[in-house]
Amino acid sequence: MDRKVVTSGAPWEQKYGYRRAVRVGPHVHVSGTAPLDEQGNTFGVGDGYAQARRCLAIALDAAAQLGATVVHVVRTRMYVTDMRFADDFGRAHGEVFSEHPPASTMVEVRKLIHPDMLIEIELEAYVP
Secondary structure (H helix, E strand, C coil): CCEEEECCCCHHHHHHCCCCEEEECCEEEEEEECCECCCCCECCCCCHHHHHHHHHHHHHHHHHCCCCCHHHEEEEEEEECCHHHHHHHHHHHHHHCCCCCCEEEEEECCCCCCCCCCEEEEEEEECC
């Protein structure tokens, strides 16, 4: 099995046993991606749109390291802590995927790993 991985370097990857992204054959899977800045702090506190854009940028960067672009994304999942921001999350998602919309799900969850985080996004891509 040809398996390629991308690591974020975050301590949780080793501690919790996962990778930022994994590619097996034509399938690329990007782990749930939180809205973190370069210092590991929550990006865009209180701003659902900014957080969604940040999550997508990080996730798409990981996918790109494995050969996938926005065109290859076939599935996204958005885990959100407050549906009142649904339009903000959706607007960010729609802007990124306007020309190649994937199948997508938005689900409200009780909380994420840090209370300032409003959203976490995972994605899947297919690269023939």
